[in-house]
Amino acid sequence: MKSCIDQGQLVPDDVMSRLILRDLRTIDQSSWLLDGFPRTVPQAEALDDVYTVDTVINLNVPFQTIKQRLTSRWTHLPSGRVYNIDFNPPKVPGLDDETGEPLLQRDDDKPETVTRRLKAYETQTEPVLEYYRSKGVLETFTGTETNKIWPHIEAFLHRKLSSNSQKVA
Numbered sequence: 452m453k454s455c456i457d458q459g460q461l462v463p464d465d466v467m468s469r470l471i472l473r474d475l476r477t478i479d480q481s482s483w484l485l486d487g488f489p490r491t492v493p494q495a496e497a498l499d500d501v502y503t504v505d506t507v508i509n510l511n512v513p514f515q516t517i518k519q520r521l522t523s524r525w526t527h528l529p530s531g532r533v534y535n536i537d538f539n540p541p542k543v544p545g546l547d548d549e550t551g552e553p554l555l556q557r558d559d560d561k562p563e564t565v566t567r568r569l570k571a572y573e574t575q576t577e578p579v580l581e582y583y584r585s586k587g588v589l590e591t592f593t594g595t596e597t598n599k600i601w602p603h604i605e606a607f608l609h610r611k612l613s614s615n616s617q618k619v620a
Contacts, residue, residue, distance in 0.1 A: 491578075504588060508604065509580055509589060510600065511591050516595045517565075517569065518569060523537045525554040526556070527549075529550075534554060592607075
């Protein structure tokens with residue numbers, strides 16, 4: 452899986468479906484939220500074969516915004532501390548705030564890898580949005596800033612969860 456990701460490729464459908472569905476079986480009686488799955492129509496179909504999906508949330512963020520955020524990430528590998536040169540920069544450029552050790556950019560955060568992954572996302576994932584749109588369960592939220600998108604998502608989720616709990620009562 453790591454070599455796929457490092458090369459800007461998506462993990463094969465059968466591998467992802469097997470991993471996710473195995474984990475979902477352990478929480479079968481609970482509601483759950485998936486982030487980044489399914490990414491292809493075969494993954495969506497595998498999920499639908501086992502579960503009823505009642506809501507899909509799509510965050511419509513311009514690729515340039517995503518690319519800028521991802522390529523601005525730098526990591527202190529021993530601790531896992533993550534910096535973003537645009538909004539959470541280290542005190543000294545290129546060095547960890549606590550240890551002074553060098554920061555590294557992960558392979559999957561390098562511009563060429565991010566560009567490949569975004570192109571793969573567009574060709575493989577856009578059909579998933581259409582798949583769920585045709586089922587009437589897709590909700591799309593558009594923006595470039597978390598603090599502007601989140602209030603709309605939160606309000607939607609509160610409405611959705613309260614209507615679901617009223618159905619159960």
